[in-house]
Every structure is written in C-alpha cells, then in structure tokens.
Amino acid sequence: MAMTKERIPKSVQVEHEAIHSALVEATRAPGRVGAAAKALAEVLHPHFVREEEIALPPLGLLASLAAGDRLEDADVSAVLAMTDSLRRELPRMLEEHARIRAAVDALRLAASTEQNPKVRQLADQLALHAQTEEEVLYPAAVLVEISFEHARPSSPDGVLSQRSQAETHAVDVVRFPPSAPTSVNPRQR
Ligand SMILES: [Fe+2]
Numbered sequence: 001m002a003m004t005k006e007r008i009p010k011s012v013q014v015e016h017e018a019i020h021s022a023l024v025e026a027t028r029a030p031g032r033v034g035a036a037a038k039a040l041a042e043v044l045h046p047h048f049v050r051e052e053e054i055a056l057p058p059l060g061l062l063a064s065l066a067a068g069d070r071l072e073d074a075d076v077s078a079v080l081a082m083t084d085s086l087r088r089e090l091p092r093m094l095e096e097h098a099r100i101r102a103a104v105d106a107l108r109l110a111a112s113t114e115q116n117p118k119v120r121q122l123a124d125q126l127a128l129h130a131q132t133e134e135e136v137l138y139p140a141a142v143l144v145e146i147s148f149e150h151a152r153p154s155s156p157d158g159v160l161s162q163r164s165q166a167e168t169h170a171v172d173v174v175r176f177p178p179s180a181p182t183s184v185n186p187r188q189r
C-alpha cells in the first residue's frame with residue numbers, strides 16, 4: 001500500500017487544500033494584500049509539500065493503531081522512513097513555522113489596513129494551523145512510531161526487530177516547543 005497523499009487523514013488533507021486555495025486566491029488581490037500573500041506563499045509552499053511527504057501520512061495509521069489492528073510490514077517500513085526524516089528535519093520545520101508566523105502577521109496587517117476581513121480570517125486560520133501542528137500533529141506523527149513497539153508486525157524478523165532499541169528510542173530527543181506563541185487574536189475573529 002503506497003504511503004502517499006491518500007493516506008493523509010481526510011480532515012487534515014482537506015484543511016491543507018483549503019488553506020492553499022485561499023492563499024492562492026489572496027495572492028491575486030491588488031496592493032499590499034496580494035504582495036503579502038505572495039511573500040507568505042513563497043515560504044509556505046515548500047513547507048506544505050514536505051509536510052505532506054513526511055509529517056502527515058503517518059497520521060493515517062492512527063485509527064488502525066488505536067483499534068489494535070495488525071499492521072503490514074510494508075506500511076510500518078514506509079512510515080518509519082517518514083518519521084525518521086521528520087525527527088531529523090523537525091528543527092528546520094519549526095524554524096519555517098517561525099518564518100511563516102512572521103509572514104502571516106504581515107498578511108494580517110495588510111488585510112486590516114486594506115479592510116479585507118476574508119484574508120484577515122485566513123491569516124488567523126494559518127496561525128492556528130501551525131500551532132495545531134506543533135501541539136498535536138507533529139507529536140502525533142512521532143507517537144505513531146513509538147506505538148509500533150506495541151503493535152509489532154507478526155514476523156519476528158519484521159521491520160521493527162531490525163531497528164536497534166537505541167534507534168527506536170531516539171524519539172526521546174525530539175523536543176517540541178512547550179506552547180508556541182500564537183498570532184491568533186480571538187478579538188479579531
Ligand atoms: Fe501544514
């Protein structure tokens with residue numbers, strides 16, 4: 001089974017697509033809003049693409065893991081490759097979130113100045129999206145890897161037994177920001 005975009009949970013995928021389309025629409029706005037939206041899209045696009053490759057597909061196994069379903073070795077293998085990359089690339093992805101937040105703040109300011117409530121709402125949605133990823137989705141993707149320890153594939157020489165204990169527990173070193181400062185201002189909503 002290919003662990004590609006179709007394995008990203010539908011709710012997460014739909015949200016990503018909605019944000020992407022709304023931002024593309026905002027880049028077509030005249031003046032400061034369009035310029036700020038283009039600057040944000042430049043930072044956001046490659047970040048979204050990489051998330052859809054390594055951070056979001058592992059979440060497609062959450063329901064099966066919670067149900068205690070048996071996992072195919074091929075699925076475990078594919079997800080382990082993703083979570084390995086995620087742990088390695090996480091510091092960079094969090095730095096990208098900081099740059100995205102700065103660009104979102106600039107977009108919100110432009111939208112307020114030009115009285116564009118729709119784009120201001122998009123800015124709030126994006127800030128909340130990044131916060132949800134840091135607080136829930138990225139940690140959940142790492143937890144999928146940890147959960148494999150409790151849902152080993154049937155064969156004793158399966159994928160997991162080929163990984164050393166130290167390797168599996170390397171996830172211990174992953175540190176998420178305790179609570180990322182959010183740009184969402186409830187009074188603006
Ligand atoms: Fe995202």
Ligand SMILES: [Fe+2]
Pocket residue numbers: 047051097130133
């Ligand atoms: Fe993100």
